Amino acid sequence: MTDRDFERRLPGTVEMSSLARRWAKSHLDPILLFGLLGIVAYGLVVLYSAVGKNQTIFLNQAVRMLFAVCVMIIVAQIHPRIYLRWAPFVYLGGLILTVAVLLNGIEVKGSKRWLEIPGLFRFQPSEFMKIAVPLMVAWFLHERQLPPSLKDAAISAIIVIAPAIAIIFQPDLGTALLVLFAGSVVIILGGINWKWIAYVFAALATATPGLWLLLKDYQKQRILTLFNPESDPLGAGWNIIQSKTAIGSGGIYGKGLFEGTQSQLEFLPESHTDFIIAVIGEELGFMGIMFLLTLYCIVISRSIYLSVQASDTFQRLVTGALSFTFFVYVFVNIAMVMGMLPVVGVPLPLVSYGGSSAITLLTGFGIIMGVITRKT
Amino acid sequence: MANSLSIKDSFSERQLYASRSMSLGLLVLVMFFLLIARSIQLQVVEYDAYRTRSDENRIQVEPIAPSRGLIYDRHGTLLAENRPQVSLMIVKERVQDLGWLLDEIGKLIEIKPTSIESFWRKLDKPRRPLEGVPLKTVLSESEQAILAVNRHRLKGVEVVSELVRFYPFGDLFAHSVGSVRRISPGDLERLDLAEYRATKFIGRRGVESFYEETLHGISGYRRIETDAHGMVQRELEVIDALSGQNLTLQLDAGLQEIAVNALDGRRGAIVAIDTRSGGILVMLSSPSYDPNDFVEGMTTVQFSKLSESKDTPMFNRAINGLYSPGSTYKPIVALAGIADNLVNWKEEIQDDGWFQIPGEDRIYRDWGWTVEDSGGQGKTNLRRAIYRSSNVFFYDLVTRMDVDALATFSANFGYGFNSAIDIPDASEGLVPTRSWKKSAKGSAWYLGDNVNLGIGQGDLLVTPLQLATASTVIANRGSWVRPKMLLASDKIVNEALSREAPSRVEGISSADWELLIDAMEDVVHRGNRGLGEDGTAWPYIGQNINYRMAGKSGTAQVVEIKQGDEYDEDDLDEYNRKHAWFTAFAPADNPSIAIAVLVENGGGGSSVAGPIARAIFDAHLSSDQEQVKYTAKLRPDR
Numbered sequence A: 001m002t003d004r005d006f007e008r009r010l011p012g013t014v015e016m017s018s019l020a021r022r023w024a025k026s027h028l029d030p031i032l033l034f035g036l037l038g039i040v041a042y043g044l045v046v047l048y049s050a051v052g053k054n055q056t057i058f059l060n061q062a063v064r065m066l067f068a069v070c071v072m073i074i075v076a077q078i079h080p081r082i083y084l085r086w087a088p089f090v091y092l093g094g095l096i097l098t099v100a101v102l103l104n105g106i107e108v109k110g111s112k113r114w115l116e117i118p119g120l121f122r123f124q125p126s127e128f129m130k131i132a133v134p135l136m137v138a139w140f141l142h143e144r145q146l147p148p149s150l151k152d153a154a155i156s157a158i159i160v161i162a163p164a165i166a167i168i169f170q171p172d173l174g175t176a177l178l179v180l181f182a183g184s185v186v187i188i189l190g191g192i193n194w195k196w197i198a199y200v201f202a203a204l205a206t207a208t209p210g211l212w213l214l215l216k217d218y219q220k221q222r223i224l225t226l227f228n229p230e231s232d233p234l235g236a237g238w239n240i241i242q243s244k245t246a247i248g249s250g251g252i253y254g255k256g257l258f259e260g261t262q263s264q265l266e267f268l269p270e271s272h273t274d275f276i277i278a279v280i281g282e283e284l285g286f287m288g289i290m291f292l293l294t295l296y297c298i299v300i301s302r303s304i305y306l307s308v309q310a311s312d313t314f315q316r317l318v319t320g321a322l323s324f325t326f327f328v329y330v331f332v333n334i335a336m337v338m339g340m341l342p343v344v345g346v347p348l349p350l351v352s353y354g355g356s357s358a359i360t361l362l363t364g365f366g367i368i369m370g371v372i373t374r375k376t
Numbered sequence B: 001m002a003n004s005l006s007i008k009d010s011f012s013e014r015q016l017y018a019s020r021s022m023s024l025g026l027l028v029l030v031m032f033f034l035l036i037a038r039s040i041q042l043q044v045v046e047y048d049a050y051r052t053r054s055d056e057n058r059i060q061v062e063p064i065a066p067s068r069g070l071i072y073d074r075h076g077t078l079l080a081e082n083r084p085q086v087s088l089m090i091v092k093e094r095v096q097d098l099g100w101l102l103d104e105i106g107k108l109i110e111i112k113p114t115s116i117e118s119f120w121r122k123l124d125k126p127r128r129p130l131e132g133v134p135l136k137t138v139l140s141e142s143e144q145a146i147l148a149v150n151r152h153r154l155k156g157v158e159v160v161s162e163l164v165r166f167y168p169f170g171d172l173f174a175h176s177v178g179s180v181r182r183i184s185p186g187d188l189e190r191l192d193l194a195e196y197r198a199t200k201f202i203g204r205r206g207v208e209s210f211y212e213e214t215l216h217g218i219s220g221y222r223r224i225e226t227d228a229h230g231m232v233q234r235e236l237e238v239i240d241a242l243s244g245q246n247l248t249l250q251l252d253a254g255l256q257e258i259a260v261n262a263l264d265g266r267r268g269a270i271v272a273i274d275t276r277s278g279g280i281l282v283m284l285s286s287p288s289y290d291p292n293d294f295v296e297g298m299t300t301v302q303f304s305k306l307s308e309s310k311d312t313p314m315f316n317r318a319i320n321g322l323y324s325p326g327s328t329y330k331p332i333v334a335l336a337g338i339a340d341n342l343v344n345w346k347e348e349i350q351d352d353g354w355f356q357i358p359g360e361d362r363i364y365r366d367w368g369w370t371v372e373d374s375g376g377q378g379k380t381n382l383r384r385a386i387y388r389s390s391n392v393f394f395y396d397l398v399t400r401m402d403v404d405a406l407a408t409f410s411a412n413f414g415y416g417f418n419s420a421i422d423i424p425d426a427s428e429g430l431v432p433t434r435s436w437k438k439s440a441k442g443s444a445w446y447l448g449d450n451v452n453l454g455i456g457q458g459d460l461l462v463t464p465l466q467l468a469t470a471s472t473v474i475a476n477r478g479s480w481v482r483p484k485m486l487l488a489s490d491k492i493v494n495e496a497l498s499r500e501a502p503s504r505v506e507g508i509s510s511a512d513w514e515l516l517i518d519a520m521e522d523v524v525h526r527g528n529r530g531l532g533e534d535g536t537a538w539p540y541i542g543q544n545i546n547y548r549m550a551g552k553s554g555t556a557q558v559v560e561i562k563q564g565d566e567y568d569e570d571d572l573d574e575y576n577r578k579h580a581w582f583t584a585f586a587p588a589d590n591p592s593i594a595i596a597v598l599v600e601n602g603g604g605g606s607s608v609a610g611p612i613a614r615a616i617f618d619a620h621l622s623s624d625q626e627q628v629k630y631t632a633k634l635r636p637d638r
Helices: A003-008 A018-026 A030-050 A055-076 A080-104 A125-142 A150-168 A173-189 A194-214 A217-227 A236-250 A276-309 A313-337 A356-372 B002-045 B047-054 B098-108 B113-124 B141-149 B170-177 B185-190 B206-210 B212-216 B253-263 B300-308 B326-339 B382-387 B391-398 B403-411 B434-441 B447-454 B464-475 B510-525 B605-626
Strands: A106-108 A111-117 A121-123 B058-064 B078-090 B133-136 B157-166 B179-182 B201-204 B220-226 B232-239 B247-249 B268-274 B280-286 B349-351 B378-380 B486-489 B550-556 B579-586 B593-599
Touching (some): A030 A055, A030 A276, A030 A356, A055 A356, A080 A111, A080 A125, A080 A150, A080 A313, A080 A356, A125 A150, A125 A313, A125 A356, A173 A313, A236 A276, A236 B002, A236 B047, A276 A356, A276 B002, A313 A356, A313 B002, B002 B047, B078 B170, B170 B253, B179 B206, B201 B206, B201 B212, B206 B212, B253 B268, B253 B280, B326 B391, B326 B403, B326 B447, B326 B464, B326 B510, B326 B605, B349 B391, B378 B382, B382 B391, B382 B510, B391 B447, B403 B434, B464 B579, B464 B593, B550 B605, B579 B605, B593 B605
Antiparallel strands (some): A106 A111, B058 B220, B078 B157, B247 B486, B268 B280, B349 B378, B579 B593
């Protein structure tokens, strides 16, 4: 008896309407798609306000988002076994590129993150690793006995840590932590013993004072500023003070779209990129933030639900990791702008201005949709 | 059996996954609630506080720019100061109709058409958000009053009082002190935003650039409460800015003025170094430009006139001009020969005015071949080879030397690297070696290259600063002091960490040093001996002199003279004529100052560059005794 036989007996394979059949052919999940498009549309409206109704920037972003959605639809057409076959190569290629950045990268503001193919385009290999690392760990674990043995868990950890170290040296601590998280979540979902997780946390907690010494001065400053922004009102504290003021003054219903005094008068820095949630908070208030959180909640809970339905371990691990990673972006960004976490360069998913993060994220959802619409 | 195990596993793995994602899902839920709770805290609980802060009584943090440190010369003469300037700025982002606004302002106060032109030009340039663009830079008190009365209807107009950099000596110190310019968005990418939030100017070139951190100071801020119209209600907290440090430079403004006058508008460069400390007393490059023009930015026409001039006024010849050192290199070849026991002070050769490498056809000539038609310097030993500047003697010596050893020895005198402490953009020059020639020109080293190198021609390139440094090393009998601009500062300066000086020159006995310096004194002081017997510089600077100077002239070829051709000044385009060099230090027995003078396409080193060096020595050595300072002419106010 195989999985396939098991499946055939499941109910629900009755007549489908032609519309539903067409949907099934598209390999898109309607609820997930609805949530994602909702976020993108809402984000564009807020962005239009954040950039002071600058049409060029707005159109620019709209085109990028359209492109990213197309990428998602195309990725959804790829069969999961392709990922299974290519995961190790994708990972190794990405790892090589990540190291290549250290040697040959373009330096922007003191850190080397970009690789350029002269005359064509430039890209961030570390962005790519956010997907390649969970793919690789899932590939490694799927044919092994789960929950993983200590040895398998250790090998998985090396798969995760190697690229993270390369990224730390760029230096890009924020992305390194996110890659680390994306990989670790696969191991946790794979069923690693809770006890070991507790050990890792305990070890990290003991090492904290030592890690503190390793941080650069500006990174320490960012963490200290979190507790007392007023101590450095011109530097690291500036953004936090301004963003908290913007959000707090929005109240329950907000000051109205395009009416935010903090964001419109440019007190608020990075208002269209990393700090865009502050514009939502000020202009659309608590309700505006709740609306966005609801959309995020729909997307995340739907994709977690779908990942549980996936038909094999590899698919479950990949889709689960991508879903939880998406949530982490949301949480880290909003918590940072609200002054709960230190300032790290993480954009608000699908809302902040910029294309490369949206492409990565929607590629991730493309993978999720492609996986769960096919029963293998 | 295996099959059933795999099914069982597949099922338990599904179970395991479901339970894990349930746990993580719960965690996600908790974190979502954390975000919601924080939102409620900020937007509902603390709403009133933030609303007040953002609204009617707005509390703002206003950065305060520190005032830039002043720059003095060694006698306390101001070389760079800050002048208060009240100007009329327009913040474009706050203006509804710019054309209307300009008309309205024109009705109230006088605005020249040229100011409006330059306003539109500056408006097009990239700048920071909400940064004002100057419309009129000097406002009288009555004009300020008129604007204050009409302020309510002129939205976007700001009357700003700020300190603006001013260089009272104009073009005299453009290359050494440098200048500041308005901060551009490009600068902001590399600057610490917290420190430069209020700062409008940043050092560019020279001391202004190298000591930027020290001169800039530390920003302050004030927390103010404003009403809905943006009027300041009260000040809640003020953290004063810390002014930048004042710097006292080694430069001597009076001496610089004398040097400029002696150069008399010719193209060239002069560097004078205090041999005891390495302090740079004079650094000039001619022609120069007015650094004040850079402070507010100039028109495209002005700028292209400056940057496209054939005389390259913006180019700092003193530290970046690369020239063949010509005969001024001979003392170093001589010392290298002594260190390797290839030559001594007694040995004589017959100098008939020409030299041939055995087995080659090419004839290398003495400089005197055409000038005096003397047919060479006759019987010549090392001393005579220096004061008569015999090429043949050095051709002979250098063909017996190893070029790589000579290169290593030359580095003892600062050639081939930048030895200055606080002039990072000084060029390193070029001292050719076998491997350099192989990689740069793809060909092997020939003995003929040695011959050229022996008289400071060929591929060897040095800057005037390097020549003055080499003379400083000779003046100090082989001991080193690194050249530097900074004399003193209020506090210890971060930038100029004292770098270790190169080690002293090895292999030369003190007797040899004295004999070399005697020979260099002969260059200047040996006179009245008849044709072909006087020091090369004596006829021009050796008379009526009450101190001992040790020097060496040099005349560097700019274009190669073909075999058999004669060098005829009149046939050559001005820009192809020889460069005139003179370097010297004084007093010879107890030196206090070393100088290098370069006059581009000037002709003879002794006749053209020598008198300029003498004028500077005369002024410096007499003022040392009298303690009376000569003064430089201030640039009239504009």
